[in-house]
Each structure stands twice: as C-alpha cells, then as structure tokens.
Amino acid sequence: MxxxxxxxxxxxxxxxxxxxxxxxxxxxxxxxxxxxxxxxxxxxxxxxxxxxxxxxxxxxxxxxxxxxxxxxxxxxxxxxxxxxxxxxxxxxxxxxxxxxxxxxxxxxxGSRDQSGDAEYWRNRLREGLEQNISLVNAKAVIALLKSGVSFKDIAETGGRYGVRYRSSGWGPGLTILTAMTNLCGYLPRDEQILPLYQGLTHVARDSNGQPPRFDLQPLDTENLSFDQLKRWFRRFVEVRDSEGATRCLLTAVSMDSEPALLVDMMMSAATDHVFLDGGHVADFINKSTELLDHIGWEHADEVLPSTVGQLCAAARSEERNAWRHPVDLAAILRGANAALPGALASTSNGYAWDGPGELAEVILGDDPQATVDTMLARLHDGMTPLQLSQAVTYAAALRIARFHTQNEFNDWITVLHTFTYANALHQALKRTGSPELIRGVFHGAMAVYLDRFLNVPPARLPGERATAELAGETDEILDAFLTELDTQQQVEPAARLVYRYLADGHPVDRLFRTLAISLLREDAEFHSFQMLEAGIRQYEELKGRAEADHVLIATARYLAAHAPTQRALNQTAQIALRLNRGEAIYEEE
Known part of the structure; x- marks a missing residue:
C-alpha cells in the first residue's frame, strides 16, 4: 500500500x-x-x-x-x-x-502522500478483476474517479481484461460494461460509480475460471485488398471456420482499415444468415465497436476478434421451425433480398419522412409478406435505409410497450432480443451505410412479426385520463417511480408515471438518471442493461416525437417487470462508498 x-x-x-x-x-x-x-x-x-x-x-x-x-x-x-x-x-x-x-x-x-494513488488503484482494479472481488472493484472505481481518472480509462481496463481473459470471447459482461460506459455520458461524475462497478463486476464474473484467449496473427502479406479480405471473411464464417475468419479480420485491422469498413465486414457476415443466436450476435458486434469508440480503435486487434467465435458458431434462424412453418419466412426474405437492389436503385419520387409510426404499424401486423412488400415499396419511393431501420426498431420497442403481463415472464426477453437486435443494426447502418446490412433490417421486421402473439391482447399505452391523479412535480414523479419499483410487477404504474413525466415536459436527463438508479440498485441480469441503454439511445434518435416517449415507456415497463431483486451488488457498492467517506460501518466503534 x-x-x-x-x-x-x-x-x-x-x-x-x-x-x-x-x-x-x-x-x-x-x-x-x-x-x-x-x-x-x-x-x-x-x-x-x-x-x-x-x-x-x-x-x-x-x-x-x-x-x-x-x-x-x-x-x-x-x-x-x-x-x-x-x-x-x-x-x-x-x-x-x-x-x-x-x-x-x-x-x-496525520495524513498520507496520495500522489501515487491512481496507479495503485489501477493495479487494485486489475487484481479485483482477476480475483473476481466485487468490493475491490467498487473501491477502485470510486478511488479512480475521485483522483480524476475518466470513465473511459476505467472502461478500458475492464474491456481489455475481458477480451483477453475469456476464451469463449465476447459475452454478457462486456456487453454490460459497454452499455454502462455509454450510459456514463449522460451522468454526472459522482453517478458514474455504479454503472462502471456493475459492468466491471460482470466482466470479472464472466471471466472467472476461464482460460485466456490466445492471439492469432494476421496474414503475412501486403498484397490483399480489403474487398478480398471481406469476401474471405464471409466465406470462412459461412463454413464456421473461426480461425480463418479471425486471421482475415486481423489482416484487415493491420491494414489500418477504417472503422466503418471493419463494421461492414463483420455485420455483412452477420446478416448473411437470419437473426443469428436470437439477435445476440449483431448486438455483441455492435457493442464491441462501441467499446472501441470509448477506448480507441487502436485496440481493434484485441477487441473485434473476441466476437468471431460466436459469429461462426451461431444458430441461424432460417434453420428453426418457427421461421419456416406455418409461414416460410426464409423464403419471403430470399424474395426481399432479390428485390432489394432494384428498390435501392430507384429514383425518389419525393417521399416525405413523417416519422416511423405509420410503417411501424404495418410491421406490427400479421401478414409478413405485406410487411416486406411495404418496406420494399417505401425504399422504392425514396425512404432511406436509416429511416426504414428506425421504423423496425420503433416497432420492436412497441412490442415491449404493449407486452401484456399475462404472458409468461420469460417472454419479456423474447421481445427484448428483437429490440436490441434492431437497435444494433440501426447503429451499424449509421456507421457504414452498407446496403448489405439492410438485409438485417428485414430480418428484424420478421422477428417483430414472430413476436406478435406476445401483444395479444396488447397492453394499452398510458394516456392522459389514466395519469391525471398522479403526482405532478419532477421530484414527486421520480420518487414515486423508484418507490413503485420496490414492489414486484408494478409494470403499469411505472409506465403511467413515465408517461406523465414526459407529458408534463419535465427534464428528460433527470428521467435518464432515475431509470439508471432503478436498474443499478438491482442484481439485474444483462438483458435489463441492454434495455436501458438501447431505450435511451432510441429516445435520442426520436427526440421531439411522440414515438420517443413510447420507447421510454417500454423501457420503464421492462425495468419494472424485473424489479426488485435482492440488491446484494448495490449493498457492496454502498459499503465501498461509506468506507471511502470514512463512515463507521461497524456501529460499536
């Protein structure tokens, strides 16, 4: 010490x-x-x-x-x-x-020289990750933030550790860490402790007991074009050869390829087949690139290969019965793929974007062929791929907003998977503009179709009449929201409070922070972290429109459905905070 x-x-x-x-x-x-x-x-x-x-x-x-x-x-x-x-x-x-x-x-x-504390706590954080000690991780995060270290630097330590010491590659822990690092950008410094602590703790748990991941080397050549490497990468993914695919990816990285090209390479392979691993593959690839946005793309050779194993091994949904019978969705998607080049090549006839709502209602319908035909027609009329992707993502959010609590509890995760997949495709499209990724948008629309019975009957979105009796001041509503989540299954009351808060025009940053508190005090599983981060991201995409409020209502409903828990992780964090403040935890002292 x-x-x-x-x-x-x-x-x-x-x-x-x-x-x-x-x-x-x-x-x-x-x-x-x-x-x-x-x-x-x-x-x-x-x-x-x-x-x-x-x-x-x-x-x-x-x-x-x-x-x-x-x-x-x-x-x-x-x-x-x-x-x-x-x-x-x-x-x-x-x-x-x-x-x-x-x-x-x-x-x-009477005092210590604390000039070396930042380096000391960096070392302690690494040891906390290695030994899977939550209290040490919490104390390290608190001390590092207090000493002026940025949340991105702390995330770098956890992220690079996680991709190195988990032989099975990218997993839920790294997804949580990245999602919570994204969330830190919305929070004041003293509120960044819990998201970082939660992310690091899950990285440590995921890595615990696993052997390290050993590096492969890029191909020893300078005579390959990026396009050829991309073709080879997709070929090796197609035959589930993770070593060949990894070497192609590392070679592309070693050529200093632009981030957008690397994302295109990986996401193109991820959309060569349908809805891989229930949407996780696309989300994990997207999260790996978002981690690099925070810690620097110079670490791409460490981070991106961690996603290749799952990409190659993933279950392909066109092989699943639900996607082939009673309606052959794979055949519908093959038809869409054949029609896409023509739809994208057409000249716009002056199509005017008026938000995702109208197309989303079509996507939420029960005729998948009509959904695909309408989406192709919109592209032909001049709708941009990003607008199309936004409509699918919003439709997926509405599945959560309208999810009826009479369904089985685990089906919350079903609608969540579709939403986070659609969000991941949308973010990747923003980076690349690649036409090949548009195939994945159609895959997402078919996943929304398959989720349709989880909205039977549909839960009603909150309205003015149902919220008139609720507290109206900013703090009153936010406090009431947290109080509701102290009791199980307060899904509709939580949704009404968020609706009232937004309808009254209260500051949305305060709501973001309250949603974060409601999650971070829980022993949440990783889908809840995905929901919060994707919900905030999509709200920002739709800000100023009624659809944006619906996304946060969906987020509130999901979080309320999964609270409360034992809250043991938060108890550990609070112990670390009290120790840092010098409070007497042992009361008889």
Whole structure:
C-alpha cells in the first residue's frame, strides 16, 4: 500500500509516550484522513495503520497481532503491519502511516502522500478483476474517479481484461460494461460509480475460471485488398471456420482499415444468415465497436476478434421451425433480398419522412409478406435505409410497450432480443451505410412479426385520463417511480408515471438518471442493461416525437417487470462508498 516514507512525517501527531503505548498495546488517534491505530508489538516495534479494516470497517485496534501480522476479528483477514498488504485479497490492503520516536514520545503522520494513488488503484482494479472481488472493484472505481481518472480509462481496463481473459470471447459482461460506459455520458461524475462497478463486476464474473484467449496473427502479406479480405471473411464464417475468419479480420485491422469498413465486414457476415443466436450476435458486434469508440480503435486487434467465435458458431434462424412453418419466412426474405437492389436503385419520387409510426404499424401486423412488400415499396419511393431501420426498431420497442403481463415472464426477453437486435443494426447502418446490412433490417421486421402473439391482447399505452391523479412535480414523479419499483410487477404504474413525466415536459436527463438508479440498485441480469441503454439511445434518435416517449415507456415497463431483486451488488457498492467517506460501518466503534 502506498505510504509516507518512514523518515518524513506529514502533519505529525503526538500519540503518547513510548511507555504508555507499550503498556496499552495500541492507541487510536484522529488523523486528517480518519482514525489511525498505532501499535506497539514484538521487540519494541511500532507501526500505524488506518484503524478501519478495508474490508468492512471493523476497528483494527481490536484485532490481534502475532509475529508482525495483524488479524481483523470480523472476517479474519490478515495484514502485514509493515506494508499494510493483505494476505487475504477479499479484504484489500490497509493504508499505513509513518511513525517516529522523538525524545521518548511516539509521533505519527496525520495524513498520507496520495500522489501515487491512481496507479495503485489501477493495479487494485486489475487484481479485483482477476480475483473476481466485487468490493475491490467498487473501491477502485470510486478511488479512480475521485483522483480524476475518466470513465473511459476505467472502461478500458475492464474491456481489455475481458477480451483477453475469456476464451469463449465476447459475452454478457462486456456487453454490460459497454452499455454502462455509454450510459456514463449522460451522468454526472459522482453517478458514474455504479454503472462502471456493475459492468466491471460482470466482466470479472464472466471471466472467472476461464482460460485466456490466445492471439492469432494476421496474414503475412501486403498484397490483399480489403474487398478480398471481406469476401474471405464471409466465406470462412459461412463454413464456421473461426480461425480463418479471425486471421482475415486481423489482416484487415493491420491494414489500418477504417472503422466503418471493419463494421461492414463483420455485420455483412452477420446478416448473411437470419437473426443469428436470437439477435445476440449483431448486438455483441455492435457493442464491441462501441467499446472501441470509448477506448480507441487502436485496440481493434484485441477487441473485434473476441466476437468471431460466436459469429461462426451461431444458430441461424432460417434453420428453426418457427421461421419456416406455418409461414416460410426464409423464403419471403430470399424474395426481399432479390428485390432489394432494384428498390435501392430507384429514383425518389419525393417521399416525405413523417416519422416511423405509420410503417411501424404495418410491421406490427400479421401478414409478413405485406410487411416486406411495404418496406420494399417505401425504399422504392425514396425512404432511406436509416429511416426504414428506425421504423423496425420503433416497432420492436412497441412490442415491449404493449407486452401484456399475462404472458409468461420469460417472454419479456423474447421481445427484448428483437429490440436490441434492431437497435444494433440501426447503429451499424449509421456507421457504414452498407446496403448489405439492410438485409438485417428485414430480418428484424420478421422477428417483430414472430413476436406478435406476445401483444395479444396488447397492453394499452398510458394516456392522459389514466395519469391525471398522479403526482405532478419532477421530484414527486421520480420518487414515486423508484418507490413503485420496490414492489414486484408494478409494470403499469411505472409506465403511467413515465408517461406523465414526459407529458408534463419535465427534464428528460433527470428521467435518464432515475431509470439508471432503478436498474443499478438491482442484481439485474444483462438483458435489463441492454434495455436501458438501447431505450435511451432510441429516445435520442426520436427526440421531439411522440414515438420517443413510447420507447421510454417500454423501457420503464421492462425495468419494472424485473424489479426488485435482492440488491446484494448495490449493498457492496454502498459499503465501498461509506468506507471511502470514512463512515463507521461497524456501529460499536
């Protein structure tokens, strides 16, 4: 643990005479950073440490010293008194303070030199990830943010660790970390702690017990074009050869290919087949690129290959019975693929975009051929691919907003998968404009069709009449929302509160923060993190339109359906915050 050199005291405090300290064994003094325990032990040795056990705050002066090792009695963590380092990693290291003897009196530094704390806590964060210790991760995030380290730098540590030490590649933990890093951009610095902590904790859990992922090398050639590498990449994905696909991708990265080209390469392969792994593949690829937006595309050779294994191994929905019978959706999509070039090549006849609502209602219908025909007609009329994608994504959000609670609980995840898939395709289209990705938009529309029975009967969207009796002030509504989520299945009350908040024109940034609080206090599974982040992203895409409010209503309904939980993760985070503030967790101190 970083400490003041023993030869120089900072803000010195007289403890007692050496004889008095020897008689008592330990004395506690009040330092500038909190209580300091000064110990006399062994053959006249004197050491000083922060009196609060770094694990849970138990007063260490009530511990036991034997052979230079201090044992905390609460959870039996052992510490080296000289350095403060722990022998039990769950407990973290304890800060030490310099001591001197002056004319028979013992003096101690009243404060520590904290100039090296940022590097110390970076190392502790890596150890917390390696050992899967949530409390250490929480304390590291708090200390790093407090010392001025940006949330993106903290995410870089977790992201690079996650792609290196998970042999199975990109997974839910990295998705949560990226989603929460995106969320940090909407939050003040002191509210970035919980999203980063949650993301890092899930990365550590996902990696725990897994072997590392070993690097492959790019092809040793400079004579390949990007287009050829893209063709090869898709060929190897087609035959499920992850090694060949990875080497093609790494070669494209080594050529300093533009990010948009790399996204196009990967997403084109992901849309060569239909709705891979229930939408997860497209979302994971999209999240890997969003992580690189935060930590820098110079890390593309580390991050992007982590998604290739699942891309190659994924279940292809055209092979599933639900996509082939009673309606052969794969055949409908083949027809759409054949018609796409002509629809995209047509000259606009002056089509005017009036939002996604009208087309979304067609997509929500029960005739998939009519849906595809209408989408092709809109493209032919001049609708842009992004507008088409926006309509599909909005339709997927409406499936959640209208999801009836009479359905089986797990079906929430079914409609969630379609929404996050559609959002991922939309974000990728924004990056690339690639016509090949438009195939994926049609896949998303068919997934919306398959979800139709989860809106039978459809839950009604909240209206003015149903919300007139609700609290009307900003804080009242937000507090009421959090209170509702203290009880299970408050789906409709939560939706009405969000509707009322938006209808009254209250600041949406406050609502974002409240939705974040409602999620981050829970032991949420990763789909809830996906829902919050994608919901906010799509609200921003549609801001100023009624459709935007419907997306946040969908988000609120999903979060309310999955709350409350045991909230153990948040309890750990609150312990870390209280320790950082110097509060007494052990009340009898």
């Amino acid at each position: 970083n400490s003041t050199p023993k030869t120089a005291l900072r803000d010195p405090i007289r403890v007692a005479s050496m004889d008095e300290l020897k008689e008592k064994g330990s004395i506690v003094v009040n330092g500038h950073d909190g209580p300091i325990a000064v110990f006399h032990h062994g053959d006249g040795q004197v050491h000083a440490v922060d009196n609060r056990c770094p694990h849970m705050g138990f007063p260490l002066h009530r511990g036991t010293i034997k052979d230079g090792i201090l044992t905390c009695h609460w959870h039996h963590a052992d510490f080296d008194l000289e350095s403060g380092c722990t022998f039990d990693l769950f407990a973290d290291d304890v800060p030490v303070y310099a001591v001197e003897t002056r004319n028979g009196d013992v003096w101690v530094s």
